[in-house]
Amino acid sequence: MKRRDFFKTAALAxxxxxxxxxxxxxxxxxxxxxxxxxxxxxxxxxxxxEVMLIRALKELGGIQKxxxxxxxxxxxxxIGWDRTPQMAANTNPQLVGALVKQCLAxxxxxxxxxxxxCDNWQKCYEASGIEAAVKAAxxxxxxxxxxxxxxxxxxxxxxxxxKIKVHEAILDCDVWFNVPVLKHHGGPKMSISMxxxxxxxxxxxxxxxxxxxxxxxxxxxxxxxxxxNIVDAYRAMKSxxxxxxxxxDAVMMKSLLVSHDFVAVDTxxxxxFNQIRETNLxxxxxxxxxxxxxxGTQHLEKLNVxxxxx
Amino acid sequence: xxxxxxxxxxxxxxxxxxxxxxxIDFTGLLPLFLHKLLQMQWIPALMSVQVGVVGFLxxxxxxxxxLYCSVICxxxxxxxxxxxxxxxxxKKGRRYRFDYRKPNNILRYSLLxxxxxxxxxxxSAVVVWLDPYSIFGRIITQLLRPLFxxxxxxxxxxxxxxxxxxxxxxxxxxxxxxPFIITSVFFVIVAVMSWFRGRLYCNTVCPxxxxxxxxxxxxxxxxxxxxxxCTQCSACEKRCKSQCIDSMAMTVDETRCVSCFNCLxxxxxxxxxxxxxxxxxxxxxxVSEINSSRRTFMLTSGAVVAALATAKAETLTxxxxxxxxxxxxxxxxxxxxxxxxxxxxxxxxCVSKCPMHVLKPAxxxxxxxxxxxxxxxxxxxxxxxxxxxxCSEVCPTGALTKxxxxxxxxxxxxxxxxxxxxxxxxxxxxxCGACSEHCPTQAVHMIPYKxxxxxxxxxxxxxxxxxxxxxxxxxxxxxxxxxxxxxVQVKAKKPKDAQKFEKKIDNFGF
Ligand code: SF4
Ligand code: SF4
Ligand code: SF4
Numbered sequence: 133m134k135r136r137d138f139f140k141t142a143a144l145a146x147x148x149x150x151x152x153x154x155x156x157x158x159x160x161x162x163x164x165x166x167x168x169x170x171x172x173x174x175x176x177x178x179x180x181x182e183v184m185l186i187r188a189l190k191e192l193g194g195i196q197k198x199x200x201x202x203x204x205x206x207x208x209x210x211i212g213w214d215r216t217p218q219m220a221a222n223t224n225p226q227l228v229g230a231l232v233k234q235c236l237a238x239x240x241x242x243x244x245x246x247x248x249x250c251d252n253w254q255k256c257y258e259a260s261g262i263e264a265a266v267k268a269a270x271x272x273x274x275x276x277x278x279x280x281x282x283x284x285x286x287x288x289x290x291x292x293x294x295k296i297k298v299h300e301a302i303l304d305c306d307v308w309f310n311v312p313v314l315k316h317h318g319g320p321k322m323s324i325s326m327x328x329x330x331x332x333x334x335x336x337x338x339x340x341x342x343x344x345x346x347x348x349x350x351x352x353x354x355x356x357x358x359x360x361n362i363v364d365a366y367r368a369m370k371s372x373x374x375x376x377x378x379x380x381d382a383v384m385m386k387s388l389l390v391s392h393d394f395v396a397v398d399t400x401x402x403x404x405f406n407q408i409r410e411t412n413l414x415x416x417x418x419x420x421x422x423x424x425x426x427x428g429t430q431h432l433e434k435l436n437v438x439x440x441x442x
Numbered sequence: 443x444x445x446x447x448x449x450x451x452x453x454x455x456x457x458x459x460x461x462x463x464x465x466i467d468f469t470g471l472l473p474l475f476l477h478k479l480l481q482m483q484w485i486p487a488l489m490s491v492q493v494g495v496v497g498f499l500x501x502x503x504x505x506x507x508x509l510y511c512s513v514i515c516x517x518x519x520x521x522x523x524x525x526x527x528x529x530x531x532x533k534k535g536r537r538y539r540f541d542y543r544k545p546n547n548i549l550r551y552s553l554l555x556x557x558x559x560x561x562x563x564x565x566s567a568v569v570v571w572l573d574p575y576s577i578f579g580r581i582i583t584q585l586l587r588p589l590f591x592x593x594x595x596x597x598x599x600x601x602x603x604x605x606x607x608x609x610x611x612x613x614x615x616x617x618x619x620x621p622f623i624i625t626s627v628f629f630v631i632v633a634v635m636s637w638f639r640g641r642l643y644c645n646t647v648c649p650x651x652x653x654x655x656x657x658x659x660x661x662x663x664x665x666x667x668x669x670x671x672c673t674q675c676s677a678c679e680k681r682c683k684s685q686c687i688d689s690m691a692m693t694v695d696e697t698r699c700v701s702c703f704n705c706l707x708x709x710x711x712x713x714x715x716x717x718x719x720x721x722x723x724x725x726x727x728x729v730s731e732i733n734s735s736r737r738t739f740m741l742t743s744g745a746v747v748a749a750l751a752t753a754k755a756e757t758l759t760x761x762x763x764x765x766x767x768x769x770x771x772x773x774x775x776x777x778x779x780x781x782x783x784x785x786x787x788x789x790x791x792c793v794s795k796c797p798m799h800v801l802k803p804a805x806x807x808x809x810x811x812x813x814x815x816x817x818x819x820x821x822x823x824x825x826x827x828x829x830x831x832x833c834s835e836v837c838p839t840g841a842l843t844k845x846x847x848x849x850x851x852x853x854x855x856x857x858x859x860x861x862x863x864x865x866x867x868x869x870x871x872x873x874c875g876a877c878s879e880h881c882p883t884q885a886v887h888m889i890p891y892k893x894x895x896x897x898x899x900x901x902x903x904x905x906x907x908x909x910x911x912x913x914x915x916x917x918x919x920x921x922x923x924x925x926x927x928x929x930v931q932v933k934a935k936k937p938k939d940a941q942k943f944e945k946k947i948d949n950f951g952f
Contacts, residue, residue, distance in 0.1 A: 175950050214827070250880060250914075252798060252827065277823070278611050280599045318888045318896070319875025337822065340916035343872040371940040372884050380942040387947075403952035408943050415894045417873075432952055439950050 170197075171438040173391040173400060178442040181227035181366045184388040188362075189234065191438050192390065198359045201239030203306035207231055207271070208358070210313050210328050211247035211262050213375040214255040220367035220382040221375045222260035223313045227364050227388075229265030231309060236270050243271035244301050247331040250375075253277045274301060282334040289425055290350030292342045297334035302356060310358035314365040314385070314401050316373035316409060320344050321416045323374050324398045325361035326352045326427075349421035352394045361397045363389040370408045383408050395419060395428030396435055403432075446716060447703040450512055457482075458519040465582040465794050468591050468612050480791060480838040482514055483575040484650045489785050490840030500657070507658040507665075511644055511651055511700040517574035518644060518651075518700065520581075521636035525683050528637045540640055542679055542688040545698055547738045550645065550652045555743035557649040564780075567811035570788045571624075574648050575838075577632070579789035580625040580814065583616050584803075587794060613824070615799035616790065620806070621814045640683025645698040655697030656739065664719050665699055665706075667692045671713035678705035678714050770807035771818040771856045771907055771927035774826065775834030775842035779808075779929040786841035788814030792833035800824050800909065801833060815841075818855065820909035820925070826855070828882040828908055854934040856907025856925040858886055860900050864922035867897040877911035877923045883937045886911050886923065898923065903935040 174191045176184040189195050199205055209223035217225055228245065235243045245266045249256040253275055257263035266273045275281070282297040302308055312328035319340075320327060329351045330336050339347035365387040372381045387404065391397040398419050405411055413419060413430070423430050457479060464476045480486060487495040502509055511518040532539070557568045570576065591612050598609045635643040644651040658664070667678070669692050676689040682705055686698035705714045773792055776782035793801045793816050802819040804812055816833070818826055831850045834842040845853060858877075866874040877898050878888045885904035888896035898911075900923075907925045915921035 175952075177948070177950065214829070250823070252823075255797075255827070272607070274607050275610055278598075278602065280611070281602060317875075318878040320873055337876075337914075337916040337918075340874045340876045340914075341866055341870075343870065344875075345873060370943055372887075374879050375882065377882075377884055377937050378939045380939045383943040383947070385947050387950075400950075400952050404947075404950055407947055407949065407951045408945075412894070417894075437952075441948075 169436060172393060172435040173389065173396050173432070174438045174440065175387065175389050175400065175404075176440045176442065177385075177387045179386065181224045181364065181388070182230035183442065184366075184386075185227055185230050185234070185362070187440060187442065188388055188390040191440070192360070195234040195238045198309075199235050199238040199240050199307060202241045203239075204304070205235045205240040205243045206301045206305040206308040207235070207243060207245045207311055208302070208308060208328065208332055209245065209247060209262060209311040209364075210315075210323070210331065211253075211256050211260050212250040212331065214251040214259045215375060216259055217261050218367070218379045218382060219376045220313060220315065220369040221373075222256070222262065223311050224364045224366045225261035225265035227362070227366065228262050228311060229269040231311065231362065232266055232269035232271035235309075243269075244305070245271055245273045246276040246299060246301055248276040248299065248333065248336075249331075276301075276331065279334055285354065287350055287353055289353040291421075291425070292346045293339075293350035296351060296354070298354070299332050299334075302332050307359045308356070310361045312361070312363055313367075313369070314363055314389075314405060315369040316371055316381075316405075318373060320348060320418060322398070322402055322405065322411065324363055324401045326394050326398055326418060326422060329354070345417035346421055348418040349425055349427065352418075352422045352427045353425050357392070357394075359392065361389075361391055361394060363397055363401050365389060365401065365404065368405060368408065370405075393428035393435075395423050395430055396432060398422075399430045400432060400437075444707040447707055450509075450701070450703055453513045454519045454522070457514050458516055461516045461578075462582065465579060465791065466587050466590055468587060468594070468794070470795070470797055474795075474832065474835060477791065477836040477838060480575065480789075480836075483573075483838065484510060484515075484654075485569060485573040485575060485787055486789075486838035486840075489569075489787065490838065503654055503657045504660060505662045507661040507663065507696065507699060507701040508651070508654045509701045510654060511641075512702045515574050515578075515650070517578040517632065517648075518641070520578060521632060521641060521643060522683070522702070524633050524636040525640045540680055540682050540685050541676075542682075542690075543639075543685045545686075545695060546646050548742060550647070550655075551739045551742040552746060553647060554649040554652040555739065555746040559743065559746055561784075564784055565811050566784050566787060569649075570786070570811065570814060572647065572649050573787045573789070574644075574650055576787040576789035577625075577628050579791055579794075580621070580803075581629050581632075583790035583794045584622050584625045585629060588614055588617060613799045615796070615802055615819075615824075616793050618803050618805055621788075621803040624814065640685060641698070641700055642685070644700065645684060645686075651700075652697075658696050658699065658701075661696070662719055663716055664696050665694045665701075665703075666715050666717050667694060668713045668715055671711040673711060673713075675710075677708045677710070681705050681708050768924075769856070769927040769929065770804060770812075771909070771925055772931065773801060773816050773818065773833045773842055774831070774850055774853045774855055774931070775837070775845045776855075777843060777931055782841050783808055783812050783815065785839050786812075786815040786837075787839055788816075789838070790814070790816070791836050791838065792816050792842065795832050795836050797830060797832060798824060798827050800826050817927075818907075818909060818925075820913040822913060825880070825909035825913040826907075828906065852906065852934045852936055854906050854928055854932050856909075856927040857902045857905045858900050858907070858911050858923055858925050860886065860898055860923045862897070862922075864917050864920070865897065866917060866922070867891055867895055871895065874916065876914045876916060880910035880914045882906075882908065882910060883934070885934075885937070904937050906934045 174188045209228045213221040215221035232243045285298045315323040317323040365385045367382045370383045560568045595611045679687045679689040684698045686695035801816045803814045804817045831845045834845045883904045889899045891897035911923045
C-alpha cells in the first residue's frame with residue numbers, strides 16, 4: 133500500500149470509527165498488509181493519536197492478531213495525576229479511546245481500563261479525559277485504588293522483588309495492553325513502559341525503599357506480559373516530571389512507539405526524548421537491569437524496526 | 443391549634459434532614475450550598491459576624507421566642523427525636539409524663555457566663571465544647587458517619603468482587619481517640635437527658651438556650667395559660683418537654699419554653715394560648731422575674747470572672763505553640779493560629795467534606811483549647827489537593843476564610859523539612875524521588891548528588907505545605923521529608939513555568 137492510500141484509509145477509518153466500531157474493522161481487514169515478518173518495533177510520527185495507532189497496528193498485522201473474539205481485554209494507560217491532557221502527565225485520552233474501539237471492533241467481550249493512580253483516582257480519571265474517552269468508546273473504566281482488588285503474584289526472576297500484589301483485572305484478563313506516556317521523571321529519570329507497570333501493583337512504597345531501578349526491572353519479569361507496549365509520545369513531558377507544573381513542560385512530538393519488547397521500546401523512547409532533553413541511557417538504570425534479566429534488548433540495530441513518517 | 447405544631451415540625455424536618463445528610467454524605471454527592479443552612483446557626487453566625495443572620499435570628503427570637511431551639515438547631519431537633527422515641531419504650535398510660543420542675547439557674551447562668559467571658563478573653567475553649575450545632579456535627583461525624591462508611595466499604599468490597607463498580611471504598615478519616623471519647627460522652631449525656639427529661643440539656647447546659655431564654659422574656663408572642671378556662675387538669679404540663687409549665691400555678695416559664703407548641707393542641711378547654719404579650723393588661727409577675735433572672739446572671743458572671751482570674755486566663759489562651767514539638771498544620775484559609783483557634787468550634791463539617799480525607803480532628807496538637815479543631819494529617823495518598831478549596835468554602839464560623847483556587851494554590855499552610863540523613867538516596871545510595879514526584883509546585887526537586895543519583899532539595903518559598911511529599915516518602919514511620927505547620931499562613935511564591943521547547947522534532951532519534 134502506498135503512503136497516499138494509507139492516508140485515505142486512515143482518514144476514512146478515523147471518520148468511520150466515529151460512527152461505528154464495526155466499520156473500522158472492515159477498513160482494516162480489507163486493506164490487509166502482507167508483511168514478510170512483522171516488525172519488533174514500530175515508530176510512527178506526524179499524525180493524530182488515533183491515526184498513528186491504526187497505522188502502527190496495521191504494520192503489526194492488525195488488532196486481530198492480538199485480540200480474539202470474546203476475549204476479556206484490559207488497557208493500562210498512565211492516569212496517575214490530576215492533570216489535563218495538555219500537560220502530558222497522563223496518556224493521551226484519544227489514544228486510549230481509539231484503542232478501546234479497536235479492541236471492541238476485534239470482538240472483545242469487554243474492555244476494562246484502570247490505573248493505580250497517585251492523586252485521588254476520581255479526580256485523575258476525570259481530569260485526564262480518559263474516563264470520558266473510554267466511556268464514549270464503549271469500554272469500562274474501573275478503580276485501581278482499593279487493596280481488595282489486588283492479589284499476590286510471584287516474580288521468580290526478580291532480584292529485589294519476589295512477590296507483588298497485582299490488580300485482579302490484569303490477572304483475570306485474556307490480554308492486556310500497556311499504554312504509557314513518555315515523560316521525564318524526577319526519580320528514576322524517565323517514565324515509559326516499564327515504569328508504567330507500577331500502576332498494576334499495590335505496594336509501591338517498598339520499591340522506593342529498595343532500589344527503585346531494580347524493582348522496576350524486576351516487575352518487568354512478571355509472567356503475564358502485555359501483548360503490546362504502546363508508548364504515547366504525542367505530547368511528551370520534558371521537565372518537572374512526572375506530574376509537571378504547567379503546559380510548558382509538555383512538548384509536541386506527535387509520535388507513537390509500539391513494541392512487545394519493554395527494553396527495546398524504552399530504549400527507543402529515551403533516544404527520541406534525548407532530542408528534547410539530554411538524557412543518558414545508562415542513567416536510566418532499570419533499562420540495563422531489565423536487559424540483564426532477559427526482559428528484552430537495548431540493541432535496536434538487531435531488531436526489525438519500522439519507522440513511519442506520516 | 444394543631445397547625446402551629448405541624449408547621450414547627452415541618453420546618454424542623456426541613457432544616458434537620460439536609461443538615462444530617464450533609465454531614466453524613468461521604469461521597470461529595472450533595473451540593474455544597476447546603477452549608478448555608480449551617481451559617482444560620484447562632485454560634486457560627488456570631489463567630490463569622492454575619493450581621494444579617496444575627497439580626498434575623500434576633501428578630502425571630504424577639505417575635506416568637508426560642509423557635510431557633512425547636513426548628514433550626516439540629517441538636518435541639520435531635521433531642522426531640524430522642525424524647526419522641528423514648529415514648530415507644532414506655533407503657534401506654536405513661537407516655538406523656540413530663541412534670542413541672544424548677545430551673546437550675548445557678549448552673550445555666552454560670553455556664554452562659556463562663557462561655558461569654560472566656561470567649562471575650564480570646565479563647566473559644568468553652569464555646570468549642572458547648573456550641574450545640576458543633577456538638578451535633580461531632581456526633582454525626584464521629585459516631586454516625588463512620589457506620590455508614592463502614593457499611594459502604596463492606597458493600598463496595600462485595601460488589602467489586604462480583605465485578606460491579608458502582609460504589610467505592612472510603613477512608614475513615616475522622617476517627618481520633620480523644621475527640622471520639624469526648625463526643626461519645628456528650629452524646630450519652632444529651633441522649634440520656636432528653637430520653638428522660640426532654641429539653642433538660644437545652645435548659646441547663648446549653649449556653650445558646652440560656653441566652654435565648656433571656657431574650658424570650660421580651661418576645662412578642664408567648665405561651666400563656668388563660669386562668670379563666672384552666673381547670674388545672676395538667677394535660678399541657680405532661681406534654682411539655684421543657685418541663686416549664688406549672689399547671690397548678692398556671693404559669694409558663696418562658697425562659698425555658700422552646701416554642702414547640704405541643705401544649706397548645708392538648709388543652710380541651712382551649713386554655714393554652716400562643717398570644718401577644720403586649721397590648722393586653724400587663725401582668726406584674728414577669729418584670730420582677732426578669733429582674734431576678736438578670737440578677738442571677740449578673741451574680742454568676744461575677745463569680746465566673748473571679749474564678750477565672752485566679753485560674754489565670756493565659757493558660758486558656760496563650761502559649762499554644764510551646765506544647766507542641768511539631769507544629770500542627772491548619773486547613774487552608776485559617777490565616778493566623780490565634781484567629782483560627784478562637785473562631786473554630788470544632789463542628790467537623792470540613793472534616794466530613796474534605797474529599798482527600800486529609801483533615802482530622804486534633805487531639806492535643808493545638809493545645810487544650812484546640813481539641814477537636816481540624817488539622818491536616820498526611821498518610822499514603824492522603825494530602826491536600828492543590829486545587830481544592832472545599833473546607834474554606836463550607837466553614838460556617840469564619841475560622842477558615844473562603845479562598846479562590848488561585849489563592850489556594852499559593853497558600854502556604856506549612857513548609858516541608860528535608861532530613862537528608864534519613865533519605866533513601868543518602869542511606870542506600872539509590873534513586874527514589876517519590877517526594878519530588880508528588881510535589882505539585884516542585885518546591886521539592888531533585889538535584890544532582892553523586893554517581894548519576896539525584897537527591898531532594900526544598901525551596902521553602904515555593905512550598906505550600908500540601909503534604910504530597912510527606913504522604914509518599916517511603917521512609918517510615920518517620921518520613922525523611924515532613925511538613926511543619928505555619929502559625930501564620932502566608933503567600934508562597936508562584937512556581938516559575940519551565941522554559942518552553944519550541945523546536946520541531948522530526949527525527950526519531952534512533
Ligand atoms: S483544601 Fe485540602 S484540606 Fe481542605 S477540603 Fe480540600 S483537600 Fe481537604
Ligand atoms: S514540598 Fe511537599 S508540602 Fe511543599 S508543596 Fe511540595 S509536596 Fe507540598
Ligand atoms: S521520598 Fe523520602 S526517601 Fe525518597 S527521595 Fe524523598 S525524602 Fe528521600
